[in-house]
Amino acid sequence: MAQVLPAERDLRRVIGDGDTVPDGEVDGLADHDLVELYRGLVLLRTYDERSVVYHRQGRIGTYAIYWNHEAMQAGSVYALSDDDWIFPSYRESAIGLLRGLPASTVLSWWRGHPAGWWNPADYNVASICVPIATHVPHAAGLAWGKRLRGEPTVAIAYFGDGATSEGAFHEGANIAAVVRAPLVLLCNNNQWAISTPLSAQTAAARLSDKAVGYGMPGIRVDGHDVLAVYEAVREGVERARAGEGPTFVEAVTYRSAPHATADDPSLYIDPDRVAAEQERDCVAVYEAYLTRLDLLDDQRAQAVREEALATMREAITAAEEEPPAGPELVFSHAYGDPPPSLERDLEDLRRVHA
Ligand SMILES: Cc1ncc(C[n+]2csc(CCOP(=O)(O)OP(=O)(O)O)c2C)c(N)n1
Ligand SMILES: [Mg+2]
Numbered sequence: 276m277a278q279v280l281p282a283e284r285d286l287r288r289v290i291g292d293g294d295t296v297p298d299g300e301v302d303g304l305a306d307h308d309l310v311e312l313y314r315g316l317v318l319l320r321t322y323d324e325r326s327v328v329y330h331r332q333g334r335i336g337t338y339a340i341y342w343n344h345e346a347m348q349a350g351s352v353y354a355l356s357d358d359d360w361i362f363p364s365y366r367e368s369a370i371g372l373l374r375g376l377p378a379s380t381v382l383s384w385w386r387g388h389p390a391g392w393w394n395p396a397d398y399n400v401a402s403i404c405v406p407i408a409t410h411v412p413h414a415a416g417l418a419w420g421k422r423l424r425g426e427p428t429v430a431i432a433y434f435g436d437g438a439t440s441e442g443a444f445h446e447g448a449n450i451a452a453v454v455r456a457p458l459v460l461l462c463n464n465n466q467w468a469i470s471t472p473l474s475a476q477t478a479a480a481r482l483s484d485k486a487v488g489y490g491m492p493g494i495r496v497d498g499h500d501v502l503a504v505y506e507a508v509r510e511g512v513e514r515a516r517a518g519e520g521p522t523f524v525e526a527v528t529y530r531s532a533p534h535a536t537a538d539d540p541s542l543y544i545d546p547d548r549v550a551a552e553q554e555r556d557c558v559a560v561y562e563a564y565l566t567r568l569d570l571l572d573d574q575r576a577q578a579v580r581e582e583a584l585a586t587m588r589e590a591i592t593a594a595e596e597e598p599p600a601g602p603e604l605v606f607s608h609a610y611g612d613p614p615p616s617l618e619r620d621l622e623d624l625r626r627v628h629a
Pocket of ligand 1: 366405406407434435436437438439463465467468469530534
């Protein structure tokens, strides 16, 4: 029988403000781990900022910006082992970079090019999920399957605040708790689902409260604090590996960029609030923490940024060098038994395309 633990109401934080709020620390993280976490944050940040530029230059298509959501991605992935499975939504499109997935592959995905596909089993990173919450049952099923096979693998699914109103989220969370699937449910509460604010999305006071209804613990964490996210997810992973089932982690942040490059948030968002939220930049918060520990200075930070920029420059070149895909690809996986008219239609298509 699952033990129902109360959801946490306070935001967990580790990083102080360099003034009245003291810094904490996380057991088991050595200096090199703290620097690795920084490299992950900067790689994700650089990917995101360059992608907005590439979009404006017409080099990638519509792009879902994740500016200031990097801490919850880098912190959570660092709490996993490489055998654990990641199920990203479009908001975590580049999370595979932390597993060695080439940045050019993700850029190709946003270019709508088949080179943007990867074999999930090569990185234990599932396909980027665009339908809201439909990957939650997939992650629950994979985690359950691994448990049935006696493998120690854990899965983590990333989704937004809006996703918690979807049937697929409910079904995935419910079955995961019932079968004690080794799953971490990581909710990016950025307080918007496109133009729908959290207050119009749910009457729950906190999203972490929802965990109790499923019979799993809920942890509420500052989504700008990479160390607090790491620690919360590590707890979830330990529970999962110990056979105790899923954990819901609500990472609280604020979407201070447009929903995606196609969105105009000036129609519905308060610009003063956005400006205030941008002040608490999760990368800058962590840089200040590492500087207080003497683990970072301007020169070292600059070197990490340069490395990430070089990665992105090479990646966009590689993505743009991919030869265009043939038009028949649209149909080549659509039919088990192609209709006789297909070959004729393809001939027409090739003519039009040429
Ligand atoms: C099943 C489904 N319904 C509707 C949409 C359209 N849609 C795209 S993003 C979005 C909002 C999702 O908000 P949230 O879950 O908070 O994630 P966020 O975009 O904030 O990361 C919606 C409704 C969709 N992609 N899939
Ligand atoms: Mg949201």
